Amino acid sequence: DADVTQTPRNRITKTGKRIMLECSQTKGHDRMYWYRQDPGLGLRLIYYSFDVKDINKGEISDGYSVSRQAQAKFSLSLESAIPNQTALYFCATSRTGRDLFGGYTFGSGTRLTVV
């Protein structure tokens, strides 16, 4: 099984619909992140969580919300999807503080299309 699992892998949804992307991890890491990647561009941080009770906005949080249900689960929601949210979404995990050897572990991504 993958260390970081994202579901669904692909999703097509209509404008205005609510959609949730889910992420679960078996790394035992405290920190979890959601990134967005647009074609030809790098990854941009949407939200991040340093532990179960900690949620922080990233650079592009407008239009998104998150929930950290447990140490191993971090979900991303689009309350009312719009076409410019069409992108590839990645979940990632990392260790705490200075013990960052090996950086982050990424999931395989969720390709979301809003029509």
Place this chain on the structure above:
Amino acid sequence: GENVGLHLPTLSVQEGDNSIINCAYSNSASDYFIWYKQESGKGPQFIIDIRSNMDKRQGQRVTVLLNKTVKHLSLQIAATQPGDSAVYFCAEIVAGGTSYGKLTFGQGTILTVHP
């Protein structure tokens, strides 16, 4: 500012050549740097990392160089192979404050290796 959301430059090399991929970072407070490889349809994968108290680190076929004076990071790939074709991203982790441990991606580079 942070290097995010930029269109990606490209590098084309012949199989067997050495490749050098460059990255400029903007935050002098960053104390940990990582190179990631992203193949089509997959999440970023860790290649090599370096701490700010080092200027060079070697792995298998890869070397990372860090020049803090000019805020420059490079990834050297020896004897490049077709399987090395991917997008390569540098990333930095900022020390201190509320941003500590939060990974910020720099500009990626598309590497294409021709047989």
